[in-house]
Amino acid sequence: DKKEVDLAVQSAKAAFKIWRKKSGMERSRILLEAARIIRERKDEIATVETINNGKSVFEARLDIDTSWQCLEYYAGLAASMGGEHVQLPGGSFGYTRREPLGVCVGIGAWNYPFQIASWKSAPALACGNAMVFKPSPFTPVSTLLLAEIYTEAGVPPGLFNVVQGGAATGQFLCQHRDVAKVSFTGSVPTGKKIMELASKGVKPVTLELGGKSPLIIFSDCDIENAVRGAMMANFLTQGEVCCNGTRVFVQREILDKFTEEVVKQTKKIKIGDPLEEDTRMGPLINRSHLQHVLGFIEQAKNEGAKVLCGGDLCVPEDPKLKDGYYMTPCVLGNCKDGMTCVKEEIFGPVMSILSFDTEAEVLERANDTNFGLAAGVFTRDIQRAHRVVAELQAGVCYINNYNVSPVELPFGGYKMSGFGRENGRVTIEYYSQLKTICVEMGDVESVF
Ligand SMILES: NC(=O)C1=CN([C@@H]2O[C@H](COP(=O)(O)OP(=O)(O)OC[C@H]3O[C@@H](n4cnc5c(N)ncnc54)[C@H](O)[C@@H]3O)[C@@H](O)[C@H]2O)C=CC1
Ligand SMILES: C[N+](C)(C)CCCC(=O)O
Numbered sequence: 001d002k003k004e005v006d007l008a009v010q011s012a013k014a015a016f017k018i019w020r021k022k023s024g025m026e027r028s029r030i031l032l033e034a035a036r037i038i039r040e041r042k043d044e045i046a047t048v049e050t051i052n053n054g055k056s057v058f059e060a061r062l063d064i065d066t067s068w069q070c071l072e073y074y075a076g077l078a079a080s081m082g083g084e085h086v087q088l089p090g091g092s093f094g095y096t097r098r099e100p101l102g103v104c105v106g107i108g109a110w111n112y113p114f115q116i117a118s119w120k121s122a123p124a125l126a127c128g129n130a131m132v133f134k135p136s137p138f139t140p141v142s143t144l145l146l147a148e149i150y151t152e153a154g155v156p157p158g159l160f161n162v163v164q165g166g167a168a169t170g171q172f173l174c175q176h177r178d179v180a181k182v183s184f185t186g187s188v189p190t191g192k193k194i195m196e197l198a199s200k201g202v203k204p205v206t207l208e209l210g211g212k213s214p215l216i217i218f219s220d221c222d223i224e225n226a227v228r229g230a231m232m233a234n235f236l237t238q239g240e241v242c243c244n245g246t247r248v249f250v251q252r253e254i255l256d257k258f259t260e261e262v263v264k265q266t267k268k269i270k271i272g273d274p275l276e277e278d279t280r281m282g283p284l285i286n287r288s289h290l291q292h293v294l295g296f297i298e299q300a301k302n303e304g305a306k307v308l309c310g311g312d313l314c315v316p317e318d319p320k321l322k323d324g325y326y327m328t329p330c331v332l333g334n335c336k337d338g339m340t341c342v343k344e345e346i347f348g349p350v351m352s353i354l355s356f357d358t359e360a361e362v363l364e365r366a367n368d369t370n371f372g373l374a375a376g377v378f379t380r381d382i383q384r385a386h387r388v389v390a391e392l393q394a395g396v397c398y399i400n401n402y403n404v405s406p407v408e409l410p411f412g413g414y415k416m417s418g419f420g421r422e423n424g425r426v427t428i429e430y431y432s433q434l435k436t437i438c439v440e441m442g443d444v445e446s447v448f
Helices: 002-019 024-040 042-053 057-078 113-126 142-153 167-175 188-200 223-239 252-267 287-302 359-366 382-391
Strands: 085-087 093-100 103-107 130-134 160-162 179-185 205-208 214-217 247-251 306-309 330-333 350-356 374-378 396-399 432-439
Touching: 002 103, 002 130, 002 160, 002 167, 024 042, 024 057, 024 113, 024 142, 042 057, 042 113, 042 142, 057 113, 103 113, 103 167, 113 130, 113 142, 113 179, 130 167, 142 160, 167 179, 167 188, 179 188, 188 205, 214 223, 214 359, 223 247, 223 252, 223 350, 223 374, 247 252, 247 359, 252 306, 252 330, 252 350, 287 306, 287 330, 287 350, 350 359, 359 382, 374 382, 382 396
Parallel strands: 103 130, 103 179, 130 160, 179 205, 214 247, 214 374, 247 350, 330 350, 374 396
Antiparallel strands: 085 093, 093 432, 306 330
């Protein structure tokens, strides 16, 4: 409620007063300690994340890895955040200071709860800010572990606060007068609302929104790697991934071979209890989302797409899983650009395969979308690879791989997939502001 949101912001504000005075080296040491604790508690956090979200524990561990890596990365940058010195006439000079913004708000989606909270809080805290974070009400648990860990590592109490709730809570946060910035991960419609709310207080926003990314497979590619890339691009976290390459464009010469292999591999994905070691796909986030995804498959069939595998409700053999929100991962063939399954973000394990003939044609079609989060290309021709990514309208492009996320590289979208970046050096700019100081060494020459 409004009252709890205010308490969280006030406590973050108090912590900010202490934190902002610390040197980068001091902040760095605490972030490194937090990273160490995450590494030490990795299996436990991954288990909580699996219970939280439903993704396989095998995959959840990878999310926890990119989380502590993000803290380590920004710990490394914290001490080198600085400004510049500029000489002016007559011995006068100026300098700039890079200062924190204050209390930042993070609002997260349910697909990568711990990772999203880490990717937002690590650069925020490294720059000297405080953060109040609101996880999705579908995945409220793991972010609390992060808060616990920051506290144990030695941040001032309240520096990273978690508030629970849905849209109303998010709105209170975006409107709060003591909030300096909002970083949001979620859907395009909510992103627009947040931008609107934040604009009332002239607060900067970072928006990490949805996508419908193209993955382009040329006939000169290493086909085994291309198949693995397409699996990585579509089936992590039950397909509930914003940057997934769900429009798989395959050059006609290898369409049959590629499709056959992708279908073979998709059928092998082990679905079941996500806490079991060999499971690679768990249940979707909730029943209504499952129905929503299955609805897209029905519609795809009606519009002429061919289900090559999966796309059905799945009831695992284990009786304790019988009411789970499981479905079999789906590959759709015979897809055309105008179909709903090709145009809209499904956010489930559904790959659409499209064929193409020429580079110019596929570029035109790949870019014909309002989204622009990610894109991928598989080819052995290095000139073509760089020529194609230079033309793709997407914030993150992969050559001969997909959905890897080294924290050293910026991540974020073009077009309606949002703006601002997470990870990489550049994100320091999104969590700090520049102060200019002009120093007079002589007398004031007044106009009056
Ligand atoms: N670009 C990226 O990095 C990512 C984008 N996404 C996108 O997120 C979507 C799925 O996640 P959902 O949780 O369903 O998205 P969502 O937009 O429904 O919710 C996201 C968060 O915003 C909060 N929220 C909802 N309405 C709000 C309002 N009016 N004001 C303030 N906060 C509000 C929710 O409680 C939740 O914490 C997909 O569209 C996906 O593409 C998901 C993960 C990563
Ligand atoms: C880790 N990765 C690249 C698969 C997804 C990260 C973005 C998201 O939160 O959906």
